[in-house]
Amino acid sequence: MKAKNIGLVMKKDLKGLGHERTILLAILLQLFIALFSSFLMVGLTSMYDPSALSKYSTTHYHIGYSGNDSDLRDLLASDTSLRVYDMELAPALQSLKERKLAAVVYVPDTKPDAVDPVKITLYTIKNDLQAAVVDVKLKEQFVKYEGELRQVRAERIDEEPIPLDIPKSTGGSDFYEFVYGLLIPLLVIMPAIISSALVIDLITEEYQNNTLETLLSTPIRANEIFWGKVAAALVLVPLQAGIWLFLLMLNGITIVNAPQILAYVSIVAMLLILVASITALYYRERTAAQFVYSTAIVVLMLFSLALADNPMNLIAKLATGSAGTEQWLVLGLIIAVVMILSVLTNRYASKSMRINQAPR
Amino acid sequence: MGYSRDILTISKWEVKRSVGTMGKNVLPVALILILLLIVVTGFTAKSGLHLQDGIYKVGTNDPEIQLLFSGDARFSVDLADTGTIQRNQDFYDLVIFNRVVWVHDTDRGKAAAKTMERDYTKYRSNVYNQQSDLFAAYPLWIDVQYVKSELDFAATQSGQQISVRPRSNQLPTPTGPVEPVVLPEASIGISAEELRANLQQSSSQNSQISRYTDMFSGSGNALGTYKTPDQLSPPLPFDSIILVFLFIFPLYFMSQFYMMSIMNERVGRRGELLLSTPARPSAIILGKALPYFVGMVGISALLTLWIKASPLIVLPLIPVILFFLSVALLIGMISRSFKELSFISIFFSTIATSYLFFPSIFANIHVVSLISPLTLIVLTLQGTAITATDYLYSTSLFWLSAAVLFYVGVVNFREERLFSQSDLFAKTSDFIASTLSLKRPYLSLFLFNAFLIPFVFMVQLMLLVLFFNLPMPLSLILLLVGAAFVEEIAKSLGLYSLIRKAPSFFTWPVIVGASFVTALGFLFGEKLLLFVTLSQITESVFGSILFTSIGVLWMPFLLHFSCVLIVAAAIKKGGEIGYGIGLLAAVAVHCLYNMYLILGWFS
Secondary structure: OOHHHHHHHHHHHHHHHHHHOHHHHHHHHHHHHHHHHHHHHHHHHHHHOHHHHOOOOOOOEEEEEEEOOOHHHHHHHHOOOEEEEEOOHHHHHHHHHOOOOOEEEEEOOOOOOOOOOEEEEEEEEOOOHHHHHHHHHHHHHHHHHHHHHHHHOHHHOOOOOOOOEOOOOOOOOOHHHHHHHHHHHHHHHHHHHHHHHHHHHHHHHHHHOOOHHHHHOOOOOHHHHHHHHHHHHHHHHHHHHHHHHHHHHHOOOOOOOHHHHHHHHHHHHHHHHHHHHHHHHHHOOHHHHHHHHHHHHHHHHHHHHOOOOOHHHHHHHHHHOOOOOHHHHHHHHHHHHHHHHHHHHHHHHHHHOOOOOOOO | OHHHHHHHHHHHHHHHHHHHHHHHHHHHHHHHHHHHHHHHHHHHHHHOOOOOOOOEEEEEOOHHHHHHHOOOOOEEEEEOOHHHHHHOHHHOOEEEEOOEEEEOOOHHHHHHHHHHHHHHHHHHHHHHOOOOOHHHHOOEEEEEEEEOOOOOHHHHHOOOOOOOOOOOOOOOOOOOOOOOOOOOOOOOOOOHHHHHHHHHHHHHOOOOOHHHHHHHHHHHOOOOOEEOHHHOOOOOHHHHHHHHHHHHHHHHHHHHHHHHHHHHHHHHHOOHHHHOOOOOHHHHHHHHHHHHHHHHHHHHHHHHHHOOOOHHHHHHHHHHHHHHHHHHHHHHHHOOOHHHHHHHHHHHHHHHHHHHHHHHHOOOOOHHHHHOHHHHHHHHHHOOOOOHHHHHHHHHHHHHHHHHHHHHHHHHOOHHHHOOOOOHHHHHHHHHHHHOOOOOHHHHHHHHHHHHHHHHHHHHHHHHHHHOOOOHHHHHHHHHHHHHHHHHHHHHHHHHHHHHHOHHHOOHHHHHHHHHHHHHHHHHHHHHHHHHHHHHHHOOHHHHHHHOOOHHHHHHHHHHHHHHHHHHHHHHHHHHHHHHHHHHHHHHHHHHHHHHHHHOOOO
16 A cells, blocks of 8 residues: 555545535535524523523513512512512503513412412413513522421421532523533534545445546555545544634633544544445445445444443543543544454455446 | 326336335345344433533532432542542532532533532422422422413514513503403412322433433423422423434435435436436426335324324424425435535535524524424424414425425426536526526516525524524624625526526616516515515514505615616626625615614614
8 A cells, every 4th residue: 555645546535525615515514503503502591591691681570469468579579680560460461461561470368387388370471582581580589489488387397308508600501511511522523424424425436437447447556545535534524623613612612622622533533434434335326325324323323322431422521621531541442443443444445446346 | 197197107116216226235234223223222211321421520528418419420429538629629610518519610610510409409309299298398389371462573583672661660551451350269279199299200300311301291291380489490492402303314314315316317327218208307306206205204204103292293394394305306406426415415404404493492482483393393292282373384484495496406307407517506507597588587587586585584584593682783783784695695696697698688778677577576575475474473563564555665675676786787797706796785785774774773
């Protein structure tokens, strides 16, 4: 095998990609998703976490309070973002329909220490952004009131849970887990999947367009063609994943250990590319190869996700900076698998690319 | 008669061909893989998804606390003596001494605290719902009643929050007639044991999987509207990811086969044989699509059976299936190579998935979510009834655009288009040009632009979903500029393709005439579709704008006309470069118009 010949084949395939300008689509796609995820973050945060929203608006929510006076009324009034109005239920509900109120609370005449529970009625508007925000605001006060009532009825409780004092989170985002535990691993692994699909195209195209014979009539040997194609697919992976990480960082998401993440993705990509190229060499036809490969990849991904310290988990841990020594162990393991698979694939490629070039 | 027989014959060929090529080699492997998939799914369901394991570090000197959080794999909890932990306190996100939690002041620390708070709430309810006196442990129940309000879609469309503020501290007084209401009962009306069962059910869903799949169980609100304060906040939406992939992934897969089948006709000019048969192109296209359509509907129906949902779920999927197939047809016809095919289809599927997926996140929260047919599925799964209006609203764009795309495919299903190797942009332009006739240029431009509207709406709705939650001035500006861009590009497509095809035909008078009909067609389609779909939801808002005065329509028409004219003139003068410049100028004019008229700036 000559590195020069491999380089030639790789250059040819990359040039083909560049010439078609389709790689532009991939970059556009990345931009689109990065854009989308950042907007999604802002949107979801403001929707589910009103404290984040209050940064943008100083809206006061108007609450109608109806029924019996209780400690809940004082609790609601103590929240500076709520403004409580004592009203009869009927006009309050009509005001709610006209959106002059954000919610209406009705409290019945039940004593705090009664046997029965206190059943309050909360009227809100369905399918509404504001209602969702108000719900969260009201929930805080409801939880406090529940605590008060529990205190009153404490003697009737047989077993108290272990107390634990967790400080009220200050600006901690629900989306930390979404971003680091789902978005980053998925986005970073995507280039690996795209590249492995690409290698199938690169190989089957030579068979289906009957161009393999021409290539083989040159001094370039069969396995050099093969590795050239693998290399072309592989170099795109750290490039694309790198752009991802860069875009995420532009969005203000801190990512530590970016080089390790890229190393991880590249080696996982190599594994996937090898599996994909074996499928392509075997079928010599795109539809079958892509179908079998994508089913196999689903099985593989699902299986690896079920294992502790799987690559996706390690990427999440690397990005948050909580990975320990186990990362090197797993990396070494994958490298070993890749090496063995490379030797086997090399043998298979040089044999199968020479004989009988009809699609199976 | 002969036509439908052609379709059936070609369907039979297609099935035979794909079974023939796939049969011997692929089927056994596919069977093994599917068996493996079932086994692995079972394994994963048992061991859980280990995606977020150990991202938070906790240190404590209390074995009871360690035990408490050992069930959540996101925490790796170290048990050590006080001194050791204090020395390494920077290593930990949370440190727990004497039942007090110390939070490390980083994003990760804060996120860990939030997760711990949630876990602790769950643990607490597990203790409380075992109490013999349930109403001592849960003294407060909330009956949530939803009130219907006339939704002001126009306001939310521009990204505003609807909130009418009463002046200062004045008591809000309703303007409408006050209907008498019955005061709610003080008693809860359901036995403590039933409530307990409900509480236990919702707190037992604590495993690793259910974090992702609470969707299917309807979040355990079996008792309808009664909730404890802890159950009040809206469910986190990430679960719908699972749902989308469950339904969309197989559809995407099957449409790939159709795409490949079309592409394969073009590899080595194999399709010449098919084209030489007396069957019409539309019969070939429909005949090839039929087996895949049947397969996709079948898979959706099976999935519905599997998750034991209402068969109504399949209805909103049908237009989605047709849309996927029509796009697959065009991608198969346009791509020059397999690589291009892969990239375009990945690109398309991501965009389509986001269009379907992101709105459905807001299923319980906002009416905008209805633009995605998947929202109908989410709602049906939750047991909310969907009306015919909802169905029309969220699927009409898919029906329309699928029809238009199939038409474009049929018109271009000819030798010179299928076997040409020109690049993506040139080919797209050729495809568009084929749908326009030079014999009746004005009529075809009018129709073309009217039929373009579903796509423009799709893109604009996508922009709306993107922007509607940003802080106010920003969201509005982005929406205005984005919408202007989309509209100007859309309007220029037909004219550009036609001028490119026959430059000499377009003298100055013809350019003016063509711009006129383009603007007219665009406006016509826009108003018609708005009337059919959006006005259903808004009831009066759009309807009144449409029909009260024709005068209102003059302004947008003038805008569309002048913008198209700018672009057309620029193309005639400057060719490709002129096109770009003209487009930018038109967008600028469009934005200024919107700012002046809609926002009332500069006045």
